[in-house]
Structure formats: C-alpha cells, structure tokens
Amino acid sequence: QRSALQGGARKISLEDLYSQLKEGDVPQLNLLLKSDVQGSGEALAAALEKMTTSEVGINMVHRGVGRIAESDVMLASVSNAVIIGFNVRPDPNAKKIAEAEGVQIRLYDIIYDAIDDVKAALEGLLKPTIRQNVLGQAEIRQIIKVPKAGKIAGSYVLEGVVRRNARARVIRGGIVLWDGSLANLRRFKDEAKEVAAGYECGISLSNYQDFVEGDIIEAYEIIEEKRHLD
Structure with missing residues (x-):
C-alpha cells in the first residue's frame, strides 16, 4: 500500500524540474533510497537508474538500509531530493523534520509501484x-x-x-x-x-x-x- 506524500512546502517538485527543462537544462530527479535489505535496494536503484536518458535523469544521492532517519531527511533537504522508502518507514522525528523542511517521502511495499511512479514523473518532464x-x-x-x-x-x-x-x-x-x-x-x-x-x-x-x-x-x-x- 502506497503512502500519501509527506510534507508541506516542497524543496523540489515536478513543476520546478519542468521549469528547468523549459530553460534548456537537463533536469535530474534527485532520489534518496532506503530499503529493508541491501538486495532489494540494489535492485530498485538499478531499475531506476536505467531510466536516465539524454533529456531526463535519475541522480541517486544516497542508498541505504534501515528505517528513514533524521539524517536521511536532512541530506534529502540539502540535496533537493525525494526520499523513496521500500519496505521501511520513517521514525517519528524524521517525519516531523520532513514536514518542516518540505521533503517528500514516498513509501512503497511493491517494487513495481515505485518504478512506475518514478517513470511517470520522468515522463512528465519530457518535452512533448x-x-x-x-x-x-x-x-x-x-x-x-x-x-x-x-x-x-x-x-x-x-x-x-x-x-x-x-x-x-x-x-x-x-x-x-x-x-x-x-x-x-x-x-x-x-x-x-x-x-x-x-x-x-x-x-x-x-x-x-x-x-x-x-x-x-x-x-x-x-x-x-x-x-x-x-
């Protein structure tokens, strides 16, 4: 079951990336990935990074194992990254900081749901x-x-x-x-x-x-x- 997006004012959004694309820059979707075990994290990261093209790209700022911690949120904040959690959840303090910093946390239990969502986000950035x-x-x-x-x-x-x-x-x-x-x-x-x-x-x-x-x-x-x- 997928979570709703967390956070208020966002550090990075699809609208921001679309503006970069119109200005002629190649937009990158910065992601921070946390997973329950190393194997699933590696598989998901590999699948996501394969989506990079000459027009849009994935930049994996960090990949780790375990719950989403305060340090993950702070890194995502300074990196303008979206946090992808696979079979993990944020601890209470991390969730509060994410809301305050405007960091998006997306939680998934099915790997293909995560892949489909990121793919849809990147497709939205392609010039029509x-x-x-x-x-x-x-x-x-x-x-x-x-x-x-x-x-x-x-x-x-x-x-x-x-x-x-x-x-x-x-x-x-x-x-x-x-x-x-x-x-x-x-x-x-x-x-x-x-x-x-x-x-x-x-x-x-x-x-x-x-x-x-x-x-x-x-x-x-x-x-x-x-x-x-x-």
Missing part, C-alpha cells in the same frame, strides 16, 4: 511531441468592409471545418503570407463556433487585414502529445 493538425481551408471570395471593425473575409469553406479561435494561415499562390489566429467567425449575422465544408462564412483574423479575394485561409490546431520512456 508537437504536431500541427489542419482543420480545414476556406477561400476568400469577397472582402467586406465593416465600419470600425475593418475588413472581414467573406469566405467559402472548401474542406474540413473552420473553427473560431483556431490557429490560421493566409496562403496565396501556395505561399504562406501570415500565420496567427482566427479572431471571429460568423454565419450571416450570427457568431459561429465552426463552419463546415460547403458553407459560407465571414472570417476575422487577429491583427491582419491584408488578404485579397482568392486567398486561402487554412485553419489548424497545435497538438501536444505526451511522450513515454522506452
């Missing part, structure tokens, strides 16, 4: 795969000038759907002239969330009005896909 998904294309067939609002692209949706607040490109002769976001979408006088192929609509683009009749507005979305460790 970014891909673009084209939603649809519309051809501008009329330029509509609206007082105070500027130009609206009277368009016919050729394929897919055009969706309000989607990303958008203006394409002329196969060349992308502008890339931004779709500000507003209308069907006649009514606002619309999306317009499907075969229908006319009015499209407003964010901070761009240099479109002409015949231009193609391509609506798309950016999708982030979570990556997994092999």
Whole structure:
C-alpha cells in the first residue's frame, strides 16, 4: 500500500524540474533510497537508474538500509531530493523534520509501484511531441468592409471545418503570407463556433487585414502529445 506524500512546502517538485527543462537544462530527479535489505535496494536503484536518458535523469544521492532517519531527511533537504522508502518507514522525528523542511517521502511495499511512479514523473518532464493538425481551408471570395471593425473575409469553406479561435494561415499562390489566429467567425449575422465544408462564412483574423479575394485561409490546431520512456 502506497503512502500519501509527506510534507508541506516542497524543496523540489515536478513543476520546478519542468521549469528547468523549459530553460534548456537537463533536469535530474534527485532520489534518496532506503530499503529493508541491501538486495532489494540494489535492485530498485538499478531499475531506476536505467531510466536516465539524454533529456531526463535519475541522480541517486544516497542508498541505504534501515528505517528513514533524521539524517536521511536532512541530506534529502540539502540535496533537493525525494526520499523513496521500500519496505521501511520513517521514525517519528524524521517525519516531523520532513514536514518542516518540505521533503517528500514516498513509501512503497511493491517494487513495481515505485518504478512506475518514478517513470511517470520522468515522463512528465519530457518535452512533448508537437504536431500541427489542419482543420480545414476556406477561400476568400469577397472582402467586406465593416465600419470600425475593418475588413472581414467573406469566405467559402472548401474542406474540413473552420473553427473560431483556431490557429490560421493566409496562403496565396501556395505561399504562406501570415500565420496567427482566427479572431471571429460568423454565419450571416450570427457568431459561429465552426463552419463546415460547403458553407459560407465571414472570417476575422487577429491583427491582419491584408488578404485579397482568392486567398486561402487554412485553419489548424497545435497538438501536444505526451511522450513515454522506452
């Protein structure tokens, strides 16, 4: 049975590590491992250290046998480490100090639970795969000038759907002239969330009005896909 996380304000968190990753550093999850016997500790440490990649890593600051003591908590505090306890528990004073220092203690009785949790934490630090998904294309067939609002692209949706607040490109002769976001979408006088192929609509683009009749507005979305460790 896994424990709840111990402690209040944390010395280290996944959010901290994610910020380091965005800044270009390779984040390391610092761990302090205590186990009931040396064999189980060595097996768990070996499994965890194998997860290190060129993008994320495990740094085992200490590995020992026996209950989680005050000295373990203090070392974890200065090392910004999470304590992993396998078939062991913290003594009362260690638990109090962990709460005061904001040190996380995770307790496990099943080795695969510990491995799965650490793997999930590291996967959360991997940069997601970014891909673009084209939603649809519309051809501008009329330029509509609206007082105070500027130009609206009277368009016919050729394929897919055009969706309000989607990303958008203006394409002329196969060349992308502008890339931004779709500000507003209308069907006649009514606002619309999306317009499907075969229908006319009015499209407003964010901070761009240099479109002409015949231009193609391509609506798309950016999708982030979570990556997994092999």
